[in-house]
Amino acid sequence: MGGQTSSMEGVHVLVIGGGFGGIAAAQHLKAGGLSFTLIDMKDAFHHNVAALRASVQPGFAQRTFIPYKETFGESFVQGQVQRVDTEKQTVVLEGGREIEYSHLILCTGTDGAFPGKFNTVASYRSAVQAYEDFVKQVQAADSVLVIGGGSTGVEMAAEIKTEYPDKKVVLIHSRVALADMELLPSVRQQAKEVLLEKGVELVLGQKVPNLSELQLNVTQKNQEVRTDRGEVLTSDLIICCTGMKVNSAAYASSFSGCLADNGALKVNNHLQVAGFSNVFAVGDCADVNEPKMAYHAGLHAAVAVTNIIHSLSGKELTSYRTGNVTMLLAMGRDDGVGQFNGLKLPRCVVALGKSRDLLLWKSWREMQQQQP
Numbered sequence: 001m002g003g004q005t006s007s008m009e010g011v012h013v014l015v016i017g018g019g020f021g022g023i024a025a026a027q028h029l030k031a032g033g034l035s036f037t038l039i040d041m042k043d044a045f046h047h048n049v050a051a052l053r054a055s056v057q058p059g060f061a062q063r064t065f066i067p068y069k070e071t072f073g074e075s076f077v078q079g080q081v082q083r084v085d086t087e088k089q090t091v092v093l094e095g096g097r098e099i100e101y102s103h104l105i106l107c108t109g110t111d112g113a114f115p116g117k118f119n120t121v122a123s124y125r126s127a128v129q130a131y132e133d134f135v136k137q138v139q140a141a142d143s144v145l146v147i148g149g150g151s152t153g154v155e156m157a158a159e160i161k162t163e164y165p166d167k168k169v170v171l172i173h174s175r176v177a178l179a180d181m182e183l184l185p186s187v188r189q190q191a192k193e194v195l196l197e198k199g200v201e202l203v204l205g206q207k208v209p210n211l212s213e214l215q216l217n218v219t220q221k222n223q224e225v226r227t228d229r230g231e232v233l234t235s236d237l238i239i240c241c242t243g244m245k246v247n248s249a250a251y252a253s254s255f256s257g258c259l260a261d262n263g264a265l266k267v268n269n270h271l272q273v274a275g276f277s278n279v280f281a282v283g284d285c286a287d288v289n290e291p292k293m294a295y296h297a298g299l300h301a302a303v304a305v306t307n308i309i310h311s312l313s314g315k316e317l318t319s320y321r322t323g324n325v326t327m328l329l330a331m332g333r334d335d336g337v338g339q340f341n342g343l344k345l346p347r348c349v350v351a352l353g354k355s356r357d358l359l360l361w362k363s364w365r366e367m368q369q370q371q372p
Contacts, residue, residue: 021297149173162332
């Protein structure tokens with residue numbers, strides 16, 4: 001026991017990003033008795049798996065944000081990382097504060113358009129209010145255009161049509177097949193069928209070329225959107241569900257030689273960033289060939305923390321191995337499609353397993369707090 005104590009001296013693990021991978025890493029570090037600091041721009045964890053439900057259902061958003069301080073106390077710091085100094089082994093926050101580390105776990109996730117993502121400096125109250133304000137925009141619209149038919153767009157269209165069946169909902173997608181390419185063709189087809197059953201209108205194989213010029217997330221009656229094929233769509237509210245990208249702002253300048261083309265960090269089988277034995281990448285910012293999912297981020301976090309502990313005690317490092325794709329799409333609170341270990345699941349199983357409460361119970365349990 002004395003040997004383990006001495007090997008922990010001078011150890012301070014810095015976790016950048018408090019998403020699914022970040023809170024999993026922090027909990028493993030806490031359980032292992034290691035000194036750590038978790039840094040995030042917000043003061044509350046965002047269970048963004050439920051972000052789209054919070055966009056349509058009044059009062060739901062407060063369940064999707066869980067304060068960090070109540071779980072991690074003084075081990076949590078709210079701040080925006082400006083840069084990582086790998087030579088001095090410090091992280092510099094906006095405002096100039098520096099925090100030293102012996103080991104670094106990068107869990108910065110992906111960034112994308114609101115309401116699917118909410119990556120900004122914010123308090124719990126302002127974050128919840130942003131979603132409540134968005135619900136009012138949805139309620140005020142008679143028609144909604146969702147741009148992008150990946151998994152986020154598919155779930156967004158389904159959520160709106162489930163909560164407000166009388167609204168006209170149109171989904172436009174540049175490809176013919178919907179949802180993620182990693183999904184089985186039969187699951188992607190089923191997602192399409194569920195949307196049509198709910199009454200969502202589909203415009204497939206067409207793009208919106210002037211996306212940057214459109215007024216997003218604000219209800220304005222009869223806005224016109226012209227597709228690249230010349231078709232004119234009229235809608236009161238336009239929601240963008242495209243453009244997801246790796247959130248590399250915190251580390252890009254410091255690890256420029258370790259970046260994949262999409263901004264993710266190149267890692268070895270132990271999830272160590274290329275060229276650094278004490279820096280790990282977890283979740284969406286790790287260049288691992290698998291779908292970007294909360295579940296995978298949690299698995300990465302366990303491997304990273306285990307390997308920090310093993311490296312301190314001289315044990316062999318653990319390797320991360322990808323498995324068959326498991327992915328569930330909530331198609332509103334009453335339906336869903338998906339697959340488990342590469343096998344298609346019945347819709348009712350997905351509805352019960354995910355769609356009903358969007359796995360909120362799991363995050364509240366992990367954060368060891370009571371859901372409101």
